[in-house]
Amino acid sequence: MTTATTPTHPLVEKHSSALDEAAAALAARSYYSRYPESPSPRVYGEGAAERGTAAYEAHLQKPYAALADQPGDGTTVGDEVSPYGPALGVTYPHLDVDGAIAAAEAALPAWRDAGARVRAAVCLEIVDAINQRSFEIANAVMHTTGQPFVMAFQAAGPHAQDRALESIVAGLVEQERVPGSVLWVKPGRAKDGSDASIRMQKDYRVVPRGLALVIGCNTFPTWNGYPGLFASLVTGNPVVVKPHPRAVLPLAISVDAARSVLREAGFDPALVQLAAEADGEGLAKTLAERDEVRIIDYTGGPGFGAWLEENGAARGQLVYTEKAGVNTVVVDSTDNLRGTLGNLAFSLALYSGQMCTTPQNIYVPRDGIDTDEGHLSFEEFGARLGAAVSKLTGDDARAVELLGATVNEGVRASARGLAALAEEAGGTVVLDSRSVSHPAYPDAVVQAPGLVALDANREDVYTQECFGPVTFLIGTASTQQSLAQFRDTVREHGAMTASVYSTQEGVLDAAREAAADAGVALSENLTGPVFVNQTAAFSDYHGTGANPAANAAYVDAAFVASRFRVVTSRRHV
């Protein structure tokens, strides 16, 4: 008979209490963070920021040498250009797909047999190593996504790292729910009354699905990339990371860090590989069409997302997608107009609305709303919100630290097209998107948020995702209609976020009902330093999987439970 042994590794002891603490935090869903979000030298050490910038700059204008040991086809790719202007000039070795898949599959058995706890400890060691490179990654994220620096540090650094750890412990807990071995005794008596119980030993072995593919996006390469990466890795699956061709460097650094830790921990670095591609190459499709790929995590446009889901179903792949939606705010009334306007203006301005969580549709009754500053008409509310945005983004030098730079031509065209959009929609431009000059980067295209008012009957306009600094103020007959439109449009078109402002308990209750029906998380009366576009790892789910915007959530049990399977062996004892 075999005896189930628990594999061990020096990193298990090192990280045991951290893993247990994080697992407890995830179960409690209260506040928890391992990685400090403050970029202050008091936290990350004197000179950390400067060293990170130097490390970033050392990558520029040359091949990313540390990844040269991946199975390559001898060519290189890479033509990233910073939304702030400069070309990065980094080139990456281009994978030989067959070789990469073979290497990943060869690396699988030892990783599988290491067991869940060893894998989790190694994964945490990777995230710790990534954390040490937060400033380097912040620069890389800033210059590929256009995020302003502090946001690039926080969202792509510690916040993404906390999401990674959340994935790791979610996967660990899920695997550890399966006992390694049990004695199964079915009671029985023979006809003579003697014991005729049946005894079996049953061993339950966690096995990975196989090769996992992570398809990164342009705007949040690490924040949206890590959950799938670490959920797959901790459950035993080798991962190929296919970054967006315009946001390779942040994931290259992350993969590099992962491979270094894996190598030092005695595992095959082929467990994590970077599949950089030339723009337009279609490498994600090439990889998704390989039957060896068993899991796909994708963030990006709905067209390719839908293709991945259908292609994946035909191949038996697990496919997790985050696509697009129409994030919604319902404004009914407030006892803190100033706080409401300030909070909303910040939500719209942050990264120029280029977050998958930025509000797009703000429903306001045409009769206006009651506030602590008296009744405001629809037009007055629009004017006040416009003024709040203008004030927040009025000073160029300060504004760029909030707005960042526009990531691509599509966003820029949206920002420039407000007048035409308003005319087409029979609406009005409440606030045009202002072009902001970046004092340090003259080539950056920076746009402040614009507001277009239109009528609730123009669903043809506002139920399409309009990515970037464009928000619709939608006039409705009543808050009741606002809530009904919220519910129906999110059910049909999806949303990552929703919020409501009301002083009426009845309206808040109705908003909760509408949010439950629509399958979207609701923030209520945010007037302070928490914004609807931000979710906290270990507490807030990102996405729900209950509306078309995303088929999964960061991070619930469903996000990890199917990434591994259990194979039993049983025998009499």
Add this chain to the structure above:
Amino acid sequence: MTTATTPTHPLVEKHSSALDEAAAALAARSYYSRYPESPSPRVYGEGAAERGTAAYEAHLQKPYAALADQPGDGTTVGDEVSPYGPALGVTYPHLDVDGAIAAAEAALPAWRDAGARVRAAVCLEIVDAINQRSFEIANAVMHTTGQPFVMAFQAAGPHAQDRALESIVAGLVEQERVPGSVLWVKPGRAKDGSDASIRMQKDYRVVPRGLALVIGCNTFPTWNGYPGLFASLVTGNPVVVKPHPRAVLPLAISVDAARSVLREAGFDPALVQLAAEADGEGLAKTLAERDEVRIIDYTGGPGFGAWLEENGAARGQLVYTEKAGVNTVVVDSTDNLRGTLGNLAFSLALYSGQMCTTPQNIYVPRDGIDTDEGHLSFEEFGARLGAAVSKLTGDDARAVELLGATVNEGVRASARGLAALAEEAGGTVVLDSRSVSHPAYPDAVVQAPGLVALDANREDVYTQECFGPVTFLIGTASTQQSLAQFRDTVREHGAMTASVYSTQEGVLDAAREAAADAGVALSENLTGPVFVNQTAAFSDYHGTGANPAANAAYVDAAFVASRFRVVTSRRHV
């Protein structure tokens, strides 16, 4: 501010300890059963069997009146004919699909808002009610599937009920892992050193996916139907049960029982509806093409299963499928030849091999195997296994209690075609499938297992599922080749079960490795009263989801975790 309240119901108190006990058993994965498998009057009461038979007979030759309150289109369907001969003559109201969907959706909110624990208690009450109808259901299963009576009682009764309870508590545990409400406090200090912590209340609301569809199969309508039915129901989703047109009655009785309990418990019976169809109507496809359907559980052929998976991906449906595979036995050596042969013969004979878990491919080295009765050549082993089957099934009156009746023409054609199959495969008929006369049912077509020997190079023959009383004895160069073929064919074609016989620890280890690679559960050296085709609820997973035979397992966390979603609402406090 809202206060999260826990809904309650008289059934919660009634079933609280039973639910907790079952949940603990599921976590431990050791032996557990709520529903006694013995049909003895000492267990189910004097006269229970007779009353069950009478209840079954009372259904015959008339409309199933208790389901007449479903939204119908005014027509009836039903032309079930017992594999034992008699036509059942039961007709069922035919659903009005639009009306049924509307009724289910109208029933959803109250069921959703009842909360997980109330739902679990009501579901357990349903299974208890079904248990009380075990003899009635046993007759119905016998006369729709062809199962022998005792098997119909056990597998379609208590064993299926235990699987149902397993689903219920798996779903309950998964929902209760999500806290109802938490206080989230992010610590912070203002510049003046005062507390600037951010406090939010976050409420987590479990919401169902929406309408669920269960598509039943002909051979195991309840055993394969209940897990999906109760997993969806306990997680808040209304369920439409679409039985196989030749096995309606067992699910009609089950749905009837469910509706009665729901009604008595104060819920809308439209939470569980029966969608009986005429043979060839294609109602499963009609229902699967409705966007209101969010979850599908399917057991049946691989063609329609693949269509459901792809159709479902395009609609964002969750689709759980159990399709077909090539169940495998690897025979290397044994120290208990008699036990091995007896166990294998029983596995092949039970229900004439019409189980999704019956072995199809038995690999034996051409050089033969070592046993406690000396070395047996490949031919000798085949002859001994054939003799064991013949002995087990030699007496017609006793044989029919094990074999049951053949369920359809496809199975009968397979049984009759062994000589042609052997010739085509360049093999030999080791044991022809014997036609057995049923002493009580002259029209029943009863077939004992047949054995065809062929060479391992005839993968074209043995990698196709050959459903029914046909087993291949496959001659290999060595056990090493047996294990390699086992691994490769299961990876490619799937399997629900596998077993190995060997006295060598090295061979058993290699078999475990092959099973892990193939993603199939392994039984080792079964020589007693446990059979490879049987799995025990609460301990053995049925299927793994790790090979093409099934994309899910009864019942792991992944089987339930995605059937509900969590919608958060958060606000400052």
